[in-house]
Amino acid sequence: MRSRGSSNSRNYRGAGNDRDRKQQRAGRPRPEERRYPQDGASGTGRGGRGGTGRGGTARGAGRPGGPARTREYEAELEERHRARHGRPAATLPKTFGEPEGERLQKVLARAGLGSRRSCEELIDQGRVEVNGRTVREQGRRVDPDRDEIRVDGLTIASQKYVFYALNKPVGVVSAMEDPEGRPCLGDYVQDRETRLFHVGRLDAETEGIILLTNHGEVAHRLTHPRYGVTKTYLAALTGPLPRDLGRRLREGVQMEDGYVRADDFRVVDQVGHNYLVEVVLHEGRKHIVRRMLAEAGFPVDKLVRTHFGPVALGDQKPGRLRRMTHTEVGQLMREVGL
Structure with a gap:
């Protein structure tokens, strides 16, 4: 058995060598040395068919230096690529992805509470609450659209x-x-x-x-x-003003579009017959202050609105x-x- 195996091995190697020598004599390269033409390239294959092998298809079609791929195989590869690249992006763990939300001091600064440094001081002083809980640690991340953020008990306006x-x-x-x-x-x-x-x-x-x-x-x-x-106005009038003018304005003045009442009235300053008076009311009809004072007999020389609710002109x-x-x-x- 041992001599037969060695004899077969020698016969195989010898047959291979004889085959290589025959290919060299015929002018054909060994299989590992062959170069296959691409689509459209000039060359001759077996039978001198101008670069086509068996079945009239170039052996190197679609891939240089290798055997041809069938159309079915190419279609299958394309489907694989589409399936692979069409998948949704993988969700990374928080350790590797961007952390959620924004830093609290950044949100406070954007809301107009000062610089980021001053907002950090607000947090250190315990004046900031997130969802009802006081925050003292720096770097806390929040979502301004979902979290309720308060400073000194007042809710901040969202940055939008x-x-x-x-x-x-x-x-x-x-x-x-x-x-x-x-x-x-x-x-x-x-x-x-x-x-x-x-x-x-x-x-x-x-x-x-x-x-x-x-x-x-x-x-x-x-x-x-x-x-x-309420809205507060300063009006310049020419007097003299009667003592009961404030009472008359608070009780109401009849105008063409109905009664109008002042919430408050007081004299701020007087120089001779020139008066500076303050009128407070919550109605917003057109030219309401000028019309009300003119109806009372004192046309306005100059008018300035100094307050809109709690917001002062200063x-x-x-x-x-x-x-x-x-x-x-x-x-x-x-x-x-x-």
Whole structure:
């Protein structure tokens, strides 16, 4: 048995060597040395068919240096690729992916509470609550759209809502656009990151505070008489004024569109016959202060709105736009029940 196996092995190696020598004499390369032409390449195969082998198909079609792939196999590969690349992206563990939410101090800073450093101090002082619990550790991540964040007991406005206070100058129309080309509120908010609209109106001859926001519900409630948000005005009058003028205004003045009552009235200053008076009311009819005082017999020489609810004009110069503070926004929302 052992001699027969060795004899067969020698015969196999010898047969292989003889076959190689015959191929060399015939001018054909050995199988491992063959080079197959690609599609469209010139060359001759068996039978001199211009680069085609058996069945008239190039042996190297579709893949250089290797045997041809059938159309069925190519279609199967394409389906595999589509299935592999069409799968949804794998969800990485939190350890390797981006952490959820934003840092609390970043959200507070964007809400207008100051720099990130000052917001970190608010957290250290225990003045910040998230979902009813006081937060003292730095780096806490929150979702401003889902988490309730409070500072000093007041809920902060989400970053998608913005609130501005403008000291409207005399001669500016209370509209975001004016078809007649007159100066309007939109001239002061052209470069803002979101579209704003004004809360209520001031006539062109009146100076003072007017609010701009993109929060529709807050704007609606601030101007609705049901919520009773007061507006405070300073009016320059020419006297002398009777002692009972304040009482008459608080009791109500009959006008063509009904009674109007002042919530409060007081004399702020007097120089000779020139008076500076303060009028507080919550109604928002057109030219309401000017019409009410004119009906009482004292036309207004100059009118300035100094307060809109809890938001004060202060020393803000005409034409200056400022972003409202967190405290002011919180007080406005509490005023209208939000």
